[in-house]
Amino acid sequence: MAEEEEAAAEEARVDKAVEKSDVAISVRGLKNSFGDQVVHENLDLDVRKGEILGVVGGSGTGKSVLMRSVIGLQTPDEGEIHVFGESMIGRLDDEALAIRKRWGVLFQGGALFSTLTVAENVEVPIREYYPNIGPQLRDEIAAYKIRLTGLPAEAGPKYPAELSGGMKKRAGLARALALDPDLLFLDEPTAGLDPIGAAAFDDQTRKLQQTLGLTVFLITHDLDTLYSICDRVAVLADKKVIAVGTIDELLATDHPWIQEYFNGPRGRAATAAVTREREKTAPQPSDGRR
Numbered sequence: 001m002a003e004e005e006e007a008a009a010e011e012a013r014v015d016k017a018v019e020k021s022d023v024a025i026s027v028r029g030l031k032n033s034f035g036d037q038v039v040h041e042n043l044d045l046d047v048r049k050g051e052i053l054g055v056v057g058g059s060g061t062g063k064s065v066l067m068r069s070v071i072g073l074q075t076p077d078e079g080e081i082h083v084f085g086e087s088m089i090g091r092l093d094d095e096a097l098a099i100r101k102r103w104g105v106l107f108q109g110g111a112l113f114s115t116l117t118v119a120e121n122v123e124v125p126i127r128e129y130y131p132n133i134g135p136q137l138r139d140e141i142a143a144y145k146i147r148l149t150g151l152p153a154e155a156g157p158k159y160p161a162e163l164s165g166g167m168k169k170r171a172g173l174a175r176a177l178a179l180d181p182d183l184l185f186l187d188e189p190t191a192g193l194d195p196i197g198a199a200a201f202d203d204q205t206r207k208l209q210q211t212l213g214l215t216v217f218l219i220t221h222d223l224d225t226l227y228s229i230c231d232r233v234a235v236l237a238d239k240k241v242i243a244v245g246t247i248d249e250l251l252a253t254d255h256p257w258i259q260e261y262f263n264g265p266r267g268r269a270a271t272a273a274v275t276r277e278r279e280k281t282a283p284q285p286s287d288g289r290r
Ligand SMILES: Nc1ncnc2c1ncn2[C@@H]1O[C@H](COP(=O)(O)OP(=O)(O)OP(=O)(O)O)[C@@H](O)[C@H]1O
Pocket: 034, 039, 057, 058, 059, 060, 061, 062, 063, 064, 065, 066
């Protein structure tokens, strides 16, 4: 018993230390496998509070499984996961409830309920986590979240089948924001959008992150997204996070996948576009000949 109490006290001390730090998500020694297939082994990652962390890696490297482990949809074989200082492994559902309320998730493809309107979709987490909130306030919250994502108010009574791909993503984002989260998980939010729609979605994500002070865990294959809104990028390969840093820091490493990804033709095009954009917005030196 004394040993159990000591272990619980130690866990509480660790939780407190992590909560006080500037780390929103801490993953240590994570292992995930499906049968014989080991997806993650000894994976470590820290997501800092207030940053947009881009998560990249080849198809099947386990980006979604990592996200699912953090939000409790996948029980890892081994490892520790803390979110805002709270250990997430082995917690009963009701124990983890308080922390679950602090995050919102946009799954790949939006994952909207097709038989519910956009507004009803946004209301799902409010009904689930705050059953005492009455219908009028729920409607008002949903309408506010819908506007927050840049959707017109008229989108509220529409069904997902009546929306464009970009509108579906925004509706999914509105639902992810329903509970005023501190932490947002976005799984390939710009996949399937045209470049203009993707850039607009990125802008919206950045604006929301800045105005609401969000921490964002963003899985993407979209180089433009990485360059334009991510503060740091984590690279998954060889079953773990092989590097985390700014794109400049990643470019300084010599891992072949990183070099091929960022220095391949698409990577170079994205770099060139960002360089052009920076040159356009940088203050011009005055030569005194006005
Ligand atoms: N529920 C599951 N059962 C069995 N295998 C799974 C399951 N979920 C994921 N996997 C396997 O785990 C590996 C990693 O999957 P995951 O979806 O995390 O990859 P990803 O990096 O997100 O890929 P992509 O970029 O293509 O979306 C894949 O080989 C996948 O088949």
